[in-house]
């Protein structure tokens with residue numbers, strides 16, 4: 524323990540910028556949500572602390588843990604969703620950033636037990652297809668995360684029923700952009716359903732589409 528554990532300070536700042544950006548864009552209320560990155564060279568994980576205001580957060584408030592969850596640096600408790608983040612990193616070597624937010628339009632679909640069809644090119648690109656629904660559970664432990672990953676498949680995101688959204692990516696900025704794109708698609712889809720029958724783009728390969 525102590526300050527000997529190295530984690531690139533620029534990347535800690537990027538976590539704070541992403542969290543503040545998500546709050547500014549209305550992706551979650553109050554101090555909700557959690558944000559993490561993995562250093563692919565050391566496999567150390569940096570994650571936001573539990574229930575702290577993002578505006579006042581400093582880089583030293585970010586908690587550094589091993590891939591097995593052992594705390595390596597930080598005075599605060601890590602986010603309660605740490606077991607979910609760690610399970611994603613252990614199972615998905617291609618993922619180096621995980622963001623959980625609680626966006627209102629995504630949550631509206633989750634609240635009625637629906638996944639999200641991509642009806643915009645941005646939505647398709649952001650999620651790599653549709654965004655499936657992981658049904659609500661009271662406990663979000665490793666088993667929840669394993670089952671959630673099975674539901675998510677090769678998509679970049681999954682809805683947590685009656686709760687929010689989890690998005691993965693290579694960098695925290697990419698993962699925030701995807702989160703915003705998915706909430707944008709949910710907003711458009713909600714409006715489109717009141718106007719007529721939206722056309723899903725789920726049949727398209729996301730990599731073939733210019734967003």
Ligand SMILES: [Zn+2]
Nearest residue numbers: 555556625687
């Ligand atoms: Zn949450």
